[in-house]
Amino acid sequence: MHEPDYAVAGKTAIVTGASQGIGRAIAETLGASGANVVICSRAQERVDPVAEGIDEETEGAALAVECNVREREQVEALVDATVEEFGAPDVLVNNAGGEFVAPFEDISPNGWNAIVDLNLNGTVHCSQVAGEVMRENGGGSIVNLSSVNGQHAAPGESHYGAAKAAIIRLTETLAVEWAPHGIRVNCVAPGLVQTPGVAETLGIESEQMPARETVDRRIGHAEEIADLVQFLVSPAASFMTGETVTAKGVPKPGNSMSDGLGLE
Ligand SMILES: CCCCC/C=C/C(=O)SCCNC(=O)CCNC(=O)[C@H](O)C(C)(C)COP(=O)(O)OP(=O)(O)OC[C@H]1O[C@@H](n2cnc3c(N)ncnc32)[C@H](O)[C@@H]1OP(=O)(O)O
Numbered sequence: 145m146h147e148p149d150y151a152v153a154g155k156t157a158i159v160t161g162a163s164q165g166i167g168r169a170i171a172e173t174l175g176a177s178g179a180n181v182v183i184c185s186r187a188q189e190r191v192d193p194v195a196e197g198i199d200e201e202t203e204g205a206a207l208a209v210e211c212n213v214r215e216r217e218q219v220e221a222l223v224d225a226t227v228e229e230f231g232a233p234d235v236l237v238n239n240a241g242g243e244f245v246a247p248f249e250d251i252s253p254n255g256w257n258a259i260v261d262l263n264l265n266g267t268v269h270c271s272q273v274a275g276e277v278m279r280e281n282g283g284g285s286i287v288n289l290s291s292v293n294g295q296h297a298a299p300g301e302s303h304y305g306a307a308k309a310a311i312i313r314l315t316e317t318l319a320v321e322w323a324p325h326g327i328r329v330n331c332v333a334p335g336l337v338q339t340p341g342v343a344e345t346l347g348i349e350s351e352q353m354p355a356r357e358t359v360d361r362r363i364g365h366a367e368e369i370a371d372l373v374q375f376l377v378s379p380a381a382s383f384m385t386g387e388t389v390t391a392k393g394v395p396k397p398g399n400s401m402s403d404g405l406g407l408e
């Protein structure tokens with residue numbers, strides 16, 4: 145009888161932007177499944193407690209590294225530290241990202257560059273540097289964090305939406321280019337997920353629905369994105385590459401999108 149294989153035990157995984165939110169949940173989920181996890185953020189003191197928790201409470205081991213993914217040299221040091229501690233990475237999760245909400249006409253050149261640099265160029269740096277080691281090692285799996293804002297327009301999200309849309313196309317291109325090297329590259333596009341970053345940026349602190357008419361689904365939990373990432377990097381997803389998987393929740397009862405779904 146066939147059983148699905150979601151195992152990541154013994155794999156080495158780099159998760160960027162893992163001091164909080166979705167990245168932290170991904171790191172803790174992979175650690176709980178026995179992976180060796182290397183986590184980074186811009187502040188050592190913010191990733192240290194996350195690594196300690198993974199070391200103490202899970203089957204996996206963790207290494208915390210201070211790394212700003214916008215800085216190529218720091219990304220190179222992150223991958224070097226990974227190889228030294230656990231060997232070549234099997235998994236890379238390009239999670240570090242963020243935004244501010246502003247009308248297009250109010251975004252300065254520096255503001256535009258900050259968001260593109262963090263979301264898109266950070267993903268490029270990590271994929272190129274870790275990807276080289278993966279190719280030498282015979283393969284691996286990369287998951288990029290895009291957003292529903294990379295799939296559909298939303299006001300105030302021109303810079304972030306453009307960067308997240310580019311990540312989807314980058315995913316598709318790398319999947320084709322690196323298939324001969326045994327590297328699968330997939331993407332996750334979350335809808336609204338409850339994280340410290342969302343609380344800071346959008347002012348949404350709880351599971352209560354935000355006062356935005358366009359948001360008609362419940363807010364997600366970071367662990368619901370982490371479970372999807374674990375699936376994508378596991379052997380169970382061996383037939384998937386170049387895909388963007390949307391996780392944006394269930395329509396709220398009473399709105400038009402729930403019609404016919406038996407949710408009323
Ligand atoms: C339905 C689904 C919706 C889902 C939406 C969720 C999206 C997410 O990404 S959730 C994750 C949320 N987390 C964050 O967004 C983190 C909070 N944001 C930040 O920490 C920062 O904004 C940053 C990391 C994204 C950028 O930081 P940094 O590089 O340090 O940028 P500076 O503060 O130095 O500013 C650079 C540049 O940007 C201008 N700017 C900053 N905020 C605004 C603003 N609100 N409006 C307009 N412009 C802004 C700032 O003025 C600087 O430009 P110059 O003044 O020209 O130098």
Ligand SMILES: NC(=O)C1=CN([C@@H]2O[C@H](COP(=O)(O)OP(=O)(O)OC[C@H]3O[C@@H](n4cnc5c(N)ncnc54)[C@H](OP(=O)(O)O)[C@@H]3O)[C@@H](O)[C@H]2O)C=CC1
Pocket residue numbers: 160161162163164165166167184185186187190211212213214238239240241242262266289290291292333334335336337338339340341342
């Ligand atoms: N939450 C949501 O609703 C959605 C989120 N996403 C995407 O999911 C990802 C995670 O979002 P979320 O958990 O909400 O974000 P948070 O803002 O809660 O967390 C962001 C993480 O990234 C780290 N980080 C920020 N900048 C850098 C950098 N330059 N280098 C390294 N690490 C950095 C932060 O750590 P520190 O501050 O310590 O450096 C933090 O750990 C992002 O890519 C986001 O765009 C997509 C769709 C929806």
